Amino acid sequence: MIQFINTGKVYPGGVVGLKNVSLRIDQGEFVAIIGLSGAGKSTLIRTINRMIDVTSGQVLVDGVDVMTLKGRELRRFRRKIGMIFQSFNLVTRTTVVKNVLASKVPDMNFFSVLLGLYSKKQEMDALMALDKVGILDKAYTRCDQLSGGQQQRVALARTLNQHPGIILADEPVAALDPVTARQVMSDFKQINRDLDIAILLNIHHVDLALDYADRVIGIRAGEIVFDGPSSAVTQEILDEIYGGAPVPKAADAEAAL
Numbered sequence: 368m369i370q371f372i373n374t375g376k377v378y379p380g381g382v383v384g385l386k387n388v389s390l391r392i393d394q395g396e397f398v399a400i401i402g403l404s405g406a407g408k409s410t411l412i413r414t415i416n417r418m419i420d421v422t423s424g425q426v427l428v429d430g431v432d433v434m435t436l437k438g439r440e441l442r443r444f445r446r447k448i449g450m451i452f453q454s455f456n457l458v459t460r461t462t463v464v465k466n467v468l469a470s471k472v473p474d475m476n477f478f479s480v481l482l483g484l485y486s487k488k489q490e491m492d493a494l495m496a497l498d499k500v501g502i503l504d505k506a507y508t509r510c511d512q513l514s515g516g517q518q519q520r521v522a523l524a525r526t527l528n529q530h531p532g533i534i535l536a537d538e539p540v541a542a543l544d545p546v547t548a549r550q551v552m553s554d555f556k557q558i559n560r561d562l563d564i565a566i567l568l569n570i571h572h573v574d575l576a577l578d579y580a581d582r583v584i585g586i587r588a589g590e591i592v593f594d595g596p597s598s599a600v601t602q603e604i605l606d607e608i609y610g611g612a613p614v615p616k617a618a619d620a621e622a623a624l
Contacts, residue, residue, distance in 0.1 A: 368393055368429060369415055369533065369565070375423035376410055376589075384410035385421070386589040392567060394532070397559040399580035399597070400569040402608055407589040408569035412535045415567070416448045417441065428533070449526030449534040453541045455518045459511035463502065463521050466510055467493040470528040496524040499561075500554050516547035523554060527562075534558075536568040540575065545617040548572070552579040572617040573605065 369392040376384035384407050392398055400408045413419040414426050417433045426433050428444070436444050457466050468485050471493075485493075497503045500520040510518060519539060526534060536555070540548035556579050559566050570576050576583055577597045585593035585600075585608035593604050605614050 368427075369567070370427040371411075371414075371424070372427065373424035374414065374421050374426055376407075376414065376419065377422045383589045384419070385414070387424070388589075388591055390584070390591065390594065392565060394565050395559070395563040396582055397556065397566045397580050398568070398582045398584060399576035400567070400584045400586060401573055401576050402586040403610070403612065404571075406586045408586055409537050410589075411584075411586065412537060412567050412569055415533070415535060416445050416450060418450075446529060447532050449529055449531035451519075451522050451526055451534065451536040451539045453538040455515075455522045457510045457518055457521055457525075459518075460509065462507050462509055463497065463513070463524075464490070464493050464506040466521055467496055467525045467528050470525045493524075493528055496527040497521075499527060499558065500524045514547070515543050516551055519543065519551050520554060523551075523558070527558065531564065534564055534566045534568075536566065538569060538571060541571050545572075548575060548617055549578075555579065571615050573614050574616040 369390075371388045371390040374385055374388040378384055388411065400411060402408050410419055414421050415428065415433070417436065421434060428448075431444070433444070458469070468489060471485065471489050494503060494506060497506055500523050502517055502520050502524070505513060505517060510521060513521065539555075540551050543551060552575050555566055555568065558564060568580070577600055580597050583593065583595065583597045583600055584591060585604065587608055587610065592607050593600070
């Protein structure tokens with residue numbers, strides 16, 4: 368369970384990232400965060416694994432205040448939280464399975480890492496993670512030979528190989544074409560349902576958020592202006608979240624191709 372309690376973040380120079388945010392996200396929820404660029408979407412999710420420190424209030428994960436964690440405790444805590452980025456963050460000159468196995472490096476001794484020695488169980492776990500995202504057949508292909516959508520699936524498999532209780536995704540489909548973006552969102556949805564992993568994802572395209580997430584959080588200028596089921600989102604609510612600006616949709620991008 369994730370809790371934000373009167374959480375605030377002010378960046379140097381006085382820029383407000385979050386303002387008095389209070390939320391609760393339970394195990395197994397699939398939550399999409401929407402809002403304009405700069406509204407605070409990335410700030411919100413990056414406070415959960417303490418990539419960003421809050422300046423007021425609390426962020427609790429399973430009852431633990433993340434701001435109290437230091438050193439080894441903080442590193443151990445972060446192992447329980449998967450993080451997926453827009454840019455994939457893969458070693459493209461090596462194979463898919465080796466990228467997935469890289470998630471085990473923090474748990475290995477120095478010489479095993481240096482020599483690339485993985486146990487049979489670790490190799491099987493990596494292959495199973497690839498199977499869950501539908502690219503087991505690419506296990507021994509170099510990542511630079513994959514499409515963008517396939518590379519994001521490798522990143523998702525690498526995260527699954529950590530056996531996380533929470534997955535955070537920071538604009539994971541922004542670099543993908545609309546058709547591929549939907550395929551990757553389907554992967555997130557399937558993983559959420561099959562493994563009961565809480566997924567908190569910020570996303571640019573509103574139609575993808577409404578089609579795949581169960582719950583939508585709308586953020587504007589660091590404040591939560593909507594929090595409810597995706598089925599409850601109306602044009603009036605979108606106007607409040609986006610301040611009357613055009614609402615970005617993957618469908619519009621697809622139509623323009």
